[in-house]
Structure formats: C-alpha cells, structure tokens
Amino acid sequence: MAAKQYAFVLAGTGSGCGKTTVTLGLLSLLKQRGLRVQPCKVGPDYLDTAWHTAIYGTPSCNLDSFMLPESILNALFSERMQQADIAVIEGVMGLYDGYGTDPDYCSTAAMAKQLACPVILLVDGKAVSTSIAATVMGFQHFDPSLNIAGVIVNRVNSDSHFQLLKTAIAHYCAIPVLGYVPHVPGVALPERHLGLVTARESVINQQPWQDFAAMLEQTLDIDLLLGLSQRETLPQGAWPELPAANAGEGLTIAIADDEAFNFYYPDNLTLLARTGLNIARFSPLHDRTLPECQMVWLGGGYPELHAAALAANTSMLESLRDAHRRGVAIYAECGGLMYLSTLLEDAEGEVHRMANIIPGRSKMGKRLTRFGYCEAQANQPTLLAAKGEVLRGHEFHYSDFSPETPAVLDCCKVRDGHVMRTWSGGWQVGNTFASYLHVHFAQRPTMLTHWLNAAREAL
Structure with missing residues (x-):
C-alpha cells in the first residue's frame, strides 16, 4: 500500500x-x-x-x-x-x-x-x-x-x-x-x-x-x-472460491465488442482471464466470421440501432449458427439475446432477421419494459446455473421478447420485503443461454465453472 x-x-x-x-x-x-x-x-x-x-x-x-x-x-x-x-x-x-x-x-x-x-x-x-x-x-x-x-x-x-x-x-x-x-x-x-x-x-x-x-x-x-x-487502511474482505487458475487453459472465448455490443463489467472479464482462458474479441457488425473458439459471449449494448447492418452481415449470422450447431457454449445478455432471436423489430417498426438461435421476436418499445434489480432462479440446468441456483442481477431494456420456447428462469423483484413482480425469462437452447439479466460473476463464480464445463463437454 x-x-x-x-x-x-x-x-x-x-x-x-x-x-x-x-x-x-x-x-x-x-x-x-x-x-x-x-x-x-x-x-x-x-x-x-x-x-x-x-x-x-x-x-x-x-x-x-x-x-x-x-x-x-x-x-x-x-x-x-x-x-x-x-x-x-x-x-x-x-x-x-x-x-x-x-x-x-x-x-x-x-x-x-x-x-x-x-x-x-x-x-x-x-x-x-x-x-x-x-x-x-x-x-x-x-x-x-x-x-x-x-x-x-x-x-x-x-x-x-x-x-x-x-x-x-x-x-x-x-x-x-x-x-x-x-x-x-x-x-x-x-x-x-x-x-x-x-x-x-x-x-x-x-x-x-x-x-x-x-x-x-x-x-x-x-x-x-x-x-x-x-x-490508512482498506476494507477487509475475502473472495469466494474461484475456478482453478488453469480451468480455462486450452479454451478460447470470443467476446463481441463493437458499437452494438460493449456492455461488460471489467471485473467479469478479469475473472474470465484468471481461469487461463484465451480471450478473442470480435465484431458482429464488421467481421465476417467468429474467431476459432469454444465459448462465445454476446454482451449488452444497442443492437437495435445497428439492426440493419447486423442483419446484412449474413456471414457472421451463419458463423454463429454453425457454432451453435457444433455445441459452442454461447452466452448472451440483453442486447445479445435480441441478436440471437429470430426477428428484431426496431423503434421505427422495421423488422430485421437475426441469428434465429433463440426462437422468438424482439420488439423495441417507447418506455422501459423492465428496470432494476431482480433475482432469478433456474428451474432447469442452464449454461450458468444449476437447477435451483439463484442469480442476482439487473435489467434495463426498452425491448420485449416474445419467445417460442419455455423460459428457464423464474424471476422476482422484491422491494422493502414485498414481492413487486414475478415473471419468466432466460432461454436455453442446446448449449446456448440468453436472458435480459446482467450479472456479476463474482457473486457466484460457479457460473464460470458451469460455463467452462459446458464448453469442454462439447469438444
């Protein structure tokens, strides 16, 4: 110090x-x-x-x-x-x-x-x-x-x-x-x-x-x-048990990083790097294909502002679909969910074809659909959580998603000891999981263990 x-x-x-x-x-x-x-x-x-x-x-x-x-x-x-x-x-x-x-x-x-x-x-x-x-x-x-x-x-x-x-x-x-x-x-x-x-x-x-x-x-x-x-002093704390320093060795994670997708907590990226993962950044807007990888992370952002360009990049969409078919462990948050949907309707009512990995339609609204903290319990095994595990996160989105598959998260907003709202969210299709929930991995580092295990099992 x-x-x-x-x-x-x-x-x-x-x-x-x-x-x-x-x-x-x-x-x-x-x-x-x-x-x-x-x-x-x-x-x-x-x-x-x-x-x-x-x-x-x-x-x-x-x-x-x-x-x-x-x-x-x-x-x-x-x-x-x-x-x-x-x-x-x-x-x-x-x-x-x-x-x-x-x-x-x-x-x-x-x-x-x-x-x-x-x-x-x-x-x-x-x-x-x-x-x-x-x-x-x-x-x-x-x-x-x-x-x-x-x-x-x-x-x-x-x-x-x-x-x-x-x-x-x-x-x-x-x-x-x-x-x-x-x-x-x-x-x-x-x-x-x-x-x-x-x-x-x-x-x-x-x-x-x-x-x-x-x-x-x-x-x-x-x-x-x-x-x-x-x-003179720093606050006292302790990390939970983290994945082994070599847990990600030999694996590459491709992380979307461009004008459309760039919402990532830096500490989440640090925790991923601590596992020995190789991190490769790519642009769904500008690159033609995914990097060679066993994991993909599509973070939040504003895909609706770039929907036409994302839809026009059919080579990248097909590369994502191919990775999904091969069992690459794909995780998407909020904007990433919209990109993996079948269709995205922007604020002007224009409809754009997306990756069609999570079947359903994303539609932009004029007001916040959900905003604030919530708890999400997995009702079946998912890429990040075992059945029954609870994740704490944050939602902030003007879009809504009409799914064609059952949700895998039971979500709840509790304020001042009262249940304010419950809803279903999060969708798991094959080795791909997407939801509106933004999470911090440090709360439950086993999220990373689940994700890494899913990537290795697909090899």
Whole structure:
C-alpha cells in the first residue's frame, strides 16, 4: 500500500445533478497531477463506467451491493486499490436513494459507510442563495453517522454568487466548501432516451475535458479534497472460491465488442482471464466470421440501432449458427439475446432477421419494459446455473421478447420485503443461454465453472 492513499465518494442530491460530468473532470484533473486513479461507480451502470474508462484510461469498477455480498465487494475494491493512489467513486442517484426506501440498502450512503469513505456532496447552485444551506443541512441530519466531509457547488457562474453560497453553507452547516463548478460548453455528455450515448460510440476529444480540469484546478481546492480523503487502511474482505487458475487453459472465448455490443463489467472479464482462458474479441457488425473458439459471449449494448447492418452481415449470422450447431457454449445478455432471436423489430417498426438461435421476436418499445434489480432462479440446468441456483442481477431494456420456447428462469423483484413482480425469462437452447439479466460473476463464480464445463463437454 502506498505511503499515502486516498478515496472519496462524489454523491449528489439526485439524478441529473452533474455527478458524471464532475467525476470526469476530476479524473482528468487527477491524471494531470500524476496520481494513479481507480475510477468506480456505485451500482450496476455500464455507461458511466465506460466514460470513466475513456477519460482516464484505467477500467472503472462497478461497486454493486445487490449483486455482490459485502465481503466479496470489499475484496474487489481492495484489490483494485493495490495499484492506485486514489479512488474516485461516483455515486448513484441521490445520496440516500437505494433499492426501496431503506437508505442503507444499495445506496451511495451505504456504500460510503461500507468502504469507510468520506462523501463529497454535489449540490446545485443555480437560482438559489441561502436556501442551499437548508439542502446541505437536510443531508447532514438525515444520517448523522455518515461522514459528509465537504461540499462542491455545481452550476455557479460567478465568484460573487459562489461566495454567497459558501458563506451560507459554512455558517449554518459548519462543513468545508471545496469550491464550485461553472457551466463549461463542450463537456456535456451526449444523451438518448436509453441514457447516455456510449463512450464506444463517441469519438472522445480529450481536449475539452483537459480544459475543464484546468478550470476545476482554479475553482476547487483539490489539496483540501485530498486532505479530507486520506485513508490508512482498506476494507477487509475475502473472495469466494474461484475456478482453478488453469480451468480455462486450452479454451478460447470470443467476446463481441463493437458499437452494438460493449456492455461488460471489467471485473467479469478479469475473472474470465484468471481461469487461463484465451480471450478473442470480435465484431458482429464488421467481421465476417467468429474467431476459432469454444465459448462465445454476446454482451449488452444497442443492437437495435445497428439492426440493419447486423442483419446484412449474413456471414457472421451463419458463423454463429454453425457454432451453435457444433455445441459452442454461447452466452448472451440483453442486447445479445435480441441478436440471437429470430426477428428484431426496431423503434421505427422495421423488422430485421437475426441469428434465429433463440426462437422468438424482439420488439423495441417507447418506455422501459423492465428496470432494476431482480433475482432469478433456474428451474432447469442452464449454461450458468444449476437447477435451483439463484442469480442476482439487473435489467434495463426498452425491448420485449416474445419467445417460442419455455423460459428457464423464474424471476422476482422484491422491494422493502414485498414481492413487486414475478415473471419468466432466460432461454436455453442446446448449449446456448440468453436472458435480459446482467450479472456479476463474482457473486457466484460457479457460473464460470458451469460455463467452462459446458464448453469442454462439447469438444
């Protein structure tokens, strides 16, 4: 562990308050200072972490306490910090927003307490003066056990306005105000109805972010931020039993990675690599055939935006069908499920022929079909889970799938102790398994063992 190590959580008063933009500015700033930064995101979001990675360079880490038990999450975080000077942890939604009404369950506040990290609260300074102190005071008093160590005021465009806000917060809340963030044209993140445009789809121009970082050096007290964030120890945790280091030797996994498919937790890829697997990336959009492989992973993404090009690449579709016929162990998540379906109907009503490995029709809607955490119990053996095993994951999709084969997962959404919804999902056809569920392998590494065994049995 380095002589000095730092970690802090950047939390907001709610969604849309600028957490991601300010996080990216701080990542660029700390990079310019020569610090080794470990970016993190509370919760299951793929898009924010991809932007972290694009701006800083080091793969960002999802800290998700629904999918990962405390001990495993602590072990993951501590391992990532072995090569870092500072962790910049972007919160999710508002500081106390979690899964249900319990502020200590799957919230940014709960994660800060679990990792013993100070919270830097980002508050909106637009069109407000002394009332901003009431906002800060409310967050302070809601959970006195939480270490809210400092405040940053967003959307402030004059020093005189900031001084008014700073004086009010310091007087009524007795908490350090680290500075303010002005509005800067050119650093807004592109959005669509599904959320942010992925970093993979955008040409990242680093210069505006570097300029933004230089401005933050002038408007924020970074030395005070580091002083408030210094830590001496890392949280204690333990990994579950992992597959043997040679469990994947001699096997190759082909992972879809292009504009249409790019939602992968970096820690999942690391766990795969630890088994000795050879990882080969390919593009369903641009490549003609799969690499030589015994396993395939089609992750999430936005295949509906590229449906015509995916359908036109008939050589790749036939290569996938051939791999399926040969028993290659194929796993698909969300967008991958849509690609393996028979037909995909996009948002404009155009219908495109897909791989027809999981018989059924995917259809894009105008609103979220399912969103949030859920538990899924396998009602028969699947590629990732034995019968009766439960997987915890996250769904976020505007499409729906009308299957022609029975589902293999019994899914359930439980919030505040009440069953909110049940449904069937996940489909196993031969040695291919696909569902809308995004999962973190660390929760149950036997998922990898099942997958590897299925690949070897098909040889």
